[in-house]
Amino acid sequence: MRCVRTGLLALVFAGSCQAAETFTIDARHTFPVFEINHLGFSTQRGRFNKTEGKIALDRAAGTGSVDIRIDSGSIDMGLEDWDKHMRGEDFFNVAQHPFMSFTADRFTFDGEKPVAAEGTLTLLGIAKPVALKITGFNCGTHPINKKALCAADISTTIRRSEWGMKKYLPAIGDEVTIKIPVEAFKD
Numbered sequence: 001m002r003c004v005r006t007g008l009l010a011l012v013f014a015g016s017c018q019a020a021e022t023f024t025i026d027a028r029h030t031f032p033v034f035e036i037n038h039l040g041f042s043t044q045r046g047r048f049n050k051t052e053g054k055i056a057l058d059r060a061a062g063t064g065s066v067d068i069r070i071d072s073g074s075i076d077m078g079l080e081d082w083d084k085h086m087r088g089e090d091f092f093n094v095a096q097h098p099f100m101s102f103t104a105d106r107f108t109f110d111g112e113k114p115v116a117a118e119g120t121l122t123l124l125g126i127a128k129p130v131a132l133k134i135t136g137f138n139c140g141t142h143p144i145n146k147k148a149l150c151a152a153d154i155s156t157t158i159r160r161s162e163w164g165m166k167k168y169l170p171a172i173g174d175e176v177t178i179k180i181p182v183e184a185f186k187d
Contacts, residue, residue, distance in 0.1 A: 020058040023150055023184035025068065027051055032070055032180045036160075037173030046086065050074035055184050057150070059112035065105040066117060072100055090167040097124050104132070113137045114152070123163040132156045148186035155179045 030051045038044040053068035073094040075086045087094045104119025114134050121130040132154050139150040159174045160166075 020056040020061075020063065020065075022187045023055045023057070024187055025051060025053040025055070026149075026183040026185055029151075029183040030181065032178060035177040035179070037175070039171050044077075046075055046077040048072070048074045049076050055150075055182075057107075057114065059109070059114075062107065062109040062112075063105075064107040064114060064117070066103065066119065068102045070100045070102075072098055091165060093124060100124075102130065102132075117154075121158070121163075124165060126163045128162055130156055130158060142185070149183060150186070151181070151183040153179065153181055 027050065031047045031049065032051060033045060033047045035043050035045050048070045050071035050073075051068060053066065055064065055066045057064040072092040073087055075083055075092060077083050077086055086092055089095075092100075100121070100123045102119055102121050104117040106118040107114045108116040108118075114137055116134055117132045119130060119132070120127050133156065135153045135155070137150070137152040139148070141147070142149045155178065157175055157177050160176050161169060161174050
């Protein structure tokens with residue numbers, strides 16, 4: 001019955017009652033960025049250059065899922081020596097843990113816009129719950145390639161020590177802010 005009511009409303013705005021739409025992450029426009037306090041003096045930033053994943057959203061039903069995988073070895077601090085250190089055992093240990101991932105199937109919606117997701121971040125082989133804030137959610141047609149696209153800005157804050165990344169604490173901060181601009185094309 002809910003689908004029928006939702007379907008009538010959707011007909012007015014979009015055309016029909018649909019199941020979840022699936023999207024593939026656009027790796028050229030999805031770069032997880034992190035910020036961390038450095039020795040109490042500055043906020044240092046890094047990013048990961050290789051991300052892949054799938055997102056499913058049923059905006060009318062207020063449900064969804066996400067499965068994102070980040071290549072830990074693609075860390076980019078702006079200097080090759082620094083990148084190499086971050087790939088080592090002190091931090092991301094990419095030899096043993098080449099990927100980190102985030103999966104979720106619990107979303108909070110404001111109308112038909114997702115505003116939060118709760119899931120699991122797996123980092124250094126440790127899986128822990130993480131809540132993400134979703135802002136700027138927007139869907140439309142990409143102006144250049146004319147494909148259907150949804151995008152958002154995602155953020156969260158974690159304590160790296162909870163995933164076993166404890167090197168240089170407390171000089172290098174424990175609290176890490178993560179910001180991810182996400183763009184994903186409809187399958």
